Amino acid sequence: MEDSIEVILQDPGWFLPHYRDNSLLATLGGAALTASYGLWTMFVLPGFRKVPMRLKVPYLPSSAKQTANVMKLLEGRRGRLADLGSGDGRLVFAACSAGFQCTGFEINSILLAYSRRKAKWKGIPPTQVNFVSKDFWTSDVSKYRNVTVFLAPGVMEELGEKLIRELPRESQVIACRFSFLTWPSASTEGSGLDQVWAYDIDSIRRLAPVMSKPSTLPAKLHF
Numbered sequence: 001m002e003d004s005i006e007v008i009l010q011d012p013g014w015f016l017p018h019y020r021d022n023s024l025l026a027t028l029g030g031a032a033l034t035a036s037y038g039l040w041t042m043f044v045l046p047g048f049r050k051v052p053m054r055l056k057v058p059y060l061p062s063s064a065k066q067t068a069n070v071m072k073l074l075e076g077r078r079g080r081l082a083d084l085g086s087g088d089g090r091l092v093f094a095a096c097s098a099g100f101q102c103t104g105f106e107i108n109s110i111l112l113a114y115s116r117r118k119a120k121w122k123g124i125p126p127t128q129v130n131f132v133s134k135d136f137w138t139s140d141v142s143k144y145r146n147v148t149v150f151l152a153p154g155v156m157e158e159l160g161e162k163l164i165r166e167l168p169r170e171s172q173v174i175a176c177r178f179s180f181l182t183w184p185s186a187s188t189e190g191s192g193l194d195q196v197w198a199y200d201i202d203s204i205r206r207l208a209p210v211m212s213k214p215s216t217l218p219a220k221l222h223f
């Protein structure tokens with residue numbers, strides 16, 4: 001049950017039983033299924049239909065190494081954490097195990113149901129882990145001191161502007177695989193597809209004063 005979504009996406013054998021030994025057909029079948037699933041989620045699922053075309057990001061799960069790299073960069077931090085586009089919740093569950101109060105924003109209803117069920121099955125109370133059916137582009141993220149994102153290169157600039165506007169001074173943003181190109185990172189972990197970067201919002205804001213609109217919430221509310 002736990003990995004059923006990935007199993008369906010990664011094992012084309014379930015619908016090509018007679019071609020199990022034909023790796024080319026299996027690969028093509030898997031690619032076609034993954035592409036159709038991606039298109040279906042992005043254009044048919046109700047939550048996704050409302051997201052402008054240029055901001056649509058499909059589901060791709062982070063690797064175990066990538067998640068471990070994020071956890072290294074989160075060491076020594078605490079408080080609320082938001083994963084913008086939480087997928088099957090794997091990053092949220094890892095951060096919850098490290099003591100963060102986590103919120104996963106997700107608009108794919110299948111992934112949302114899966115992660116909520118997993119949280120229930122693990123017996124994690126909603127005060128520790130909460131998966132919300134919300135488009136993060138239209139959500140206020142100003143109460144989070146820790147934000148993780150694994151999205152797509154084309155949305156990073158616009159996302160950066162939103163985060164600079166909304167996040168409290170002491171926030172840290174961790175970007176997975178795709179960095180914020182114009183932001184200097186405070187630290188990084190890993191390499192290649194598993195690389196992740198940490199950004200200190202206060203430093204970034206000082207470098208981009210025109211884009212700054214600090215949160216109006218007092219800092220103590222964010223702990």
Ligand SMILES: C[S@@+](CC[C@H](N)C(=O)[O-])C[C@H]1O[C@@H](n2cnc3c(N)ncnc32)[C@H](O)[C@@H]1O
Pocket residue numbers: 051055056057058059060061062083084085086087088089090091105106107108111134135136137149150151
């Ligand atoms: C590349 S996946 C990352 C999943 C997860 N964070 C991980 O690391 O495994 C991006 C996720 O963002 C979700 N997503 C895309 N646009 C969104 C939006 N506007 N609001 C909420 N979730 C969104 C997708 O459904 C997908 O699950």
